Amino acid sequence: MSLTSALPPLNPVLARELKQRMRGRHVWLVLTLYLAVLAVILRWVYLAASRSDSFDGRFDQLASATAGRAIFQWLLFFMLLLVCFIVPGLTAGAISGERERQTFIALQLTLLRPRSIVVGKLLASLAFVVLLIVASLPLVTVPFLVGGVSVGEVMNGLVMVLATAVTLACLTLACSALLRRTQAATVVAYGITLGMVLGTLLVYGAQQIPRRADGGARPDPWILVLNPFAATAEVVQGRTQSAGFESPFRPLRELLRLNDDDRLRQVIGTDGFGQDVLEGPNGQIIARPPAMTIGPAPNIAVPFPAPPPPPGAFTDFGGGSSSGAVEVFPSGPVMVDDGFGFRSDPPMRLAEAPGGDRAELGGIRFWVLSLWAWFVLSVVAVVLSVRRISLPATREGA
Amino acid sequence: MSTETLDSPAIRTVGLTKRYGNLVAVRDLDLEVPRGSVYGLIGPNGAGKSTTFAILASILSPTSGRVEVAGFDPSADARSVRRHLGYMPDVLGVYDNLRVDEYLEFFAAAHEVRRASWAGLVDGLLELVGLEVKREAMVESLSRGMKQRLALARALVHDPEVLVLDEPASGLDPRARVELRTLLGELRAMGKTVVISSHILTEMEEMCTHVAIMEAGRLLASGEPGEIGDRLRGGHQVVVRLTGGEVQRHTVNGEEAQRALLHRLVAEEGLPVVEFSEEGAGLEQLFMDVTEGTIQ
Numbered sequence: 001m002s003l004t005s006a007l008p009p010l011n012p013v014l015a016r017e018l019k020q021r022m023r024g025r026h027v028w029l030v031l032t033l034y035l036a037v038l039a040v041i042l043r044w045v046y047l048a049a050s051r052s053d054s055f056d057g058r059f060d061q062l063a064s065a066t067a068g069r070a071i072f073q074w075l076l077f078f079m080l081l082l083v084c085f086i087v088p089g090l091t092a093g094a095i096s097g098e099r100e101r102q103t104f105i106a107l108q109l110t111l112l113r114p115r116s117i118v119v120g121k122l123l124a125s126l127a128f129v130v131l132l133i134v135a136s137l138p139l140v141t142v143p144f145l146v147g148g149v150s151v152g153e154v155m156n157g158l159v160m161v162l163a164t165a166v167t168l169a170c171l172t173l174a175c176s177a178l179l180r181r182t183q184a185a186t187v188v189a190y191g192i193t194l195g196m197v198l199g200t201l202l203v204y205g206a207q208q209i210p211r212r213a214d215g216g217a218r219p220d221p222w223i224l225v226l227n228p229f230a231a232t233a234e235v236v237q238g239r240t241q242s243a244g245f246e247s248p249f250r251p252l253r254e255l256l257r258l259n260d261d262d263r264l265r266q267v268i269g270t271d272g273f274g275q276d277v278l279e280g281p282n283g284q285i286i287a288r289p290p291a292m293t294i295g296p297a298p299n300i301a302v303p304f305p306a307p308p309p310p311p312g313a314f315t316d317f318g319g320g321s322s323s324g325a326v327e328v329f330p331s332g333p334v335m336v337d338d339g340f341g342f343r344s345d346p347p348m349r350l351a352e353a354p355g356g357d358r359a360e361l362g363g364i365r366f367w368v369l370s371l372w373a374w375f376v377l378s379v380v381a382v383v384l385s386v387r388r389i390s391l392p393a394t395r396e397g398a
Numbered sequence: 399m400s401t402e403t404l405d406s407p408a409i410r411t412v413g414l415t416k417r418y419g420n421l422v423a424v425r426d427l428d429l430e431v432p433r434g435s436v437y438g439l440i441g442p443n444g445a446g447k448s449t450t451f452a453i454l455a456s457i458l459s460p461t462s463g464r465v466e467v468a469g470f471d472p473s474a475d476a477r478s479v480r481r482h483l484g485y486m487p488d489v490l491g492v493y494d495n496l497r498v499d500e501y502l503e504f505f506a507a508a509h510e511v512r513r514a515s516w517a518g519l520v521d522g523l524l525e526l527v528g529l530e531v532k533r534e535a536m537v538e539s540l541s542r543g544m545k546q547r548l549a550l551a552r553a554l555v556h557d558p559e560v561l562v563l564d565e566p567a568s569g570l571d572p573r574a575r576v577e578l579r580t581l582l583g584e585l586r587a588m589g590k591t592v593v594i595s596s597h598i599l600t601e602m603e604e605m606c607t608h609v610a611i612m613e614a615g616r617l618l619a620s621g622e623p624g625e626i627g628d629r630l631r632g633g634h635q636v637v638v639r640l641t642g643g644e645v646q647r648h649t650v651n652g653e654e655a656q657r658a659l660l661h662r663l664v665a666e667e668g669l670p671v672v673e674f675s676e677e678g679a680g681l682e683q684l685f686m687d688v689t690e691g692t693i694q
Contacts, residue, residue, distance in 0.1 A: 012507035016496065023495040102491030106552065109455060109485055110508035111477060392459040392473050 013120025065148030072143040077248035088189035091172035094121040096182040129165040156235040164228040170378035177385035200227040231370035256359040408591035414463035423449040425615040438606035439595040446615040447595040455485040484553035488564040492537040509556035523551040543574035639673040
């Protein structure tokens with residue numbers, strides 16, 4: 001008690017809603033179902049990974065890393081999908097529900113400003129989403145055990161999930177404020193979500209029909225800026241397809257003309273020990289015995305991730321979205337850790353891949369554009385909501 | 399119009415009009431609610447009582463006219479009005495999954511009451527409305543009468559000077575009504591101005607120091623209950639029933655001296671009086687006299 005009273009006062013609406021929500025019957029149900037779905041996905045991808053050809057009883061760092069990437073990407077994909085299902089449902093009744101229960105007038109006649117009410121409602125919905133994300137963190141960290149994913153990349157993915165949740169919460173709240181009934185708000189909110197996820201793809205598809213007929217270039221995918229899956233697809237690196245897994249984001253990455261060529265298994269050089277050097281799925285360097293010696297080749301377990309490189313050495317072990325193919329090998333004398341603690345000169349520079357790992361529209365990174373677009377939409381939604389619930393009303397009925 | 403009690407009235411409206419499209423809900427309403435009074439707004443459904451209250455409570459803005467609540471204009475300075483006015487709507491919405499004390503604490507927080515004083519405030523309010531034993535009960539589990547009392551406690555959370563209660567007696571059983579009346583008496587003793595609307599006229603007569611009668615958005619009469627009757631009818635009918643079924647009717651004005659005089663005259667004549675009663679002095683009769691039953 002003394003601890004909480006020392007803290008700055010919580011938004012009263014948020015404090016009340018947290019109590020109410022956590023006492024509700026369906027909280028544990030939603031949480032359990034959400035984690036169950038993610039756990040099933042994890043298990044499924046993991047099984048598929050351990051049955052694939054490249055996982056033939058020996059430890060193969062590359063196969064392991066690829067499995068890690070597959071797990072991460074599928075988990076992220078489903079987290080995004082579940083957020084799209086859960087957030088509108090959680091938020092649609094925020095204001096219309098109070099109107100229906102006839103509690104809203106009393107709330108509006110307190111000294112709470114309309115924007116405090118809106119913010120409290122938003123935070124209450126998002127608190128639950130944050131709970132879901134935090135609860136799923138142990139699952140998301142599984143890829144760290146098998147490798148192939150960097151912390152930065154996981155963070156990027158989670159930020160996109162959270163940004164999607166915030167945007168959907170704001171848009172749904174506007175539905176709840178502007179429409180009188182929760183049922184209508186729910187329908188419209190899911191409609192908007194469907195429009196952002198599938199509608200944008202359809203529109204983009206339709207845009208291409210005339211171009212394809214005259215053989216012209218594809219139009220820029222501006223409309224996909226609104227699509228949470230497209231933005232997330234740019235943030236994650238899509239090179240997963242080699243070991244028999246298809247990244248769920250790959251179709252979107254192709255639409256965004258992101259480079260997804262199958263470079264995973266390409267030997268890009270040899271180190272001082274005669275081992276093949278490969279570019280790992282996330283830009284990291286993997287060394288392993290030459291592929292020439294097929295058969296009972298000595299397979300050396302490579303510690304992964306590699307021990308931290310000394311200062312001055314190559315440090316970017318897959319810096320998430322920022323690690324384009326070019327940045328992996330900065331110019332100048334850089335040492336590459338080959339995984340054994342030995343360092344050698346970089347064997348060769350990677351040629352810049354066509355398209356690269358970044359999608360840009362009008363010179364701005366695609367995911368940045370997305371975040372801006374969502375931000376603008378959210379602000380408009382919040383402003384509309386605040387105006388709608390401000391009293392005294394000049395229009396009829398309140 | 400009524401007696402000049404204190405400096406400025408708790409509520410004053412001048413030419414208040416509210417239109418919804420073609421419908422005129424409130425028409426040129428002049429109200430003056432003296433401080434410390436229990437003011438009853440009486441009228442049939444659709445008379446404009448709830449609309450008037452919504453304007454007073456800063457829920458709606460008027461189409462035209464001037465409004466002052468505790469010295470503030472609800473449409474210009476809604477926050478000041480909200481600081482000084484407690485409003486209980488005619489509908490009883492409560493939250494689910496919330497305890498009675500948490501419910502009141504929430505509204506205390508929303509009214510910027512300091513956290514340190516919440517506990518004492520909740521205790522005091524629950525005692526006032528007689529819900530101490532329900533302190534930890536879930537709000538939605540309360541009976542209708544209890545919800546009503548809780549709503550009243552909620553309206554009092556920020557210690558407002560003026561209380562506006564829309565149909566507080568509707569749907570209450572007789573016992574709960576008696577309790578409500580006692581409660582209103584206590585509020586009056588606390589120095590609060592209470593405005594209530596109702597169509598249960600007999601109740602209003604006992605509770606209110608002032609009444610105003612509305613119909614079809616218009617104010618038909620206002621003032622102290624007895625005073626209105628006198629003005630409208632030019633006096634009371636006193637019925638003197640004698641033995642043998644003979645009945646005499648006398649008209650007196652509202653003053654007690656007149657009634658006493660009549661009583662003495664009747665006694666001095668040595669008539670065999672069986673019953674000496676006033677007729678039609680009640681609000682019920684007054685209401686029927688004044689309203690024409692027009693439906694808008």
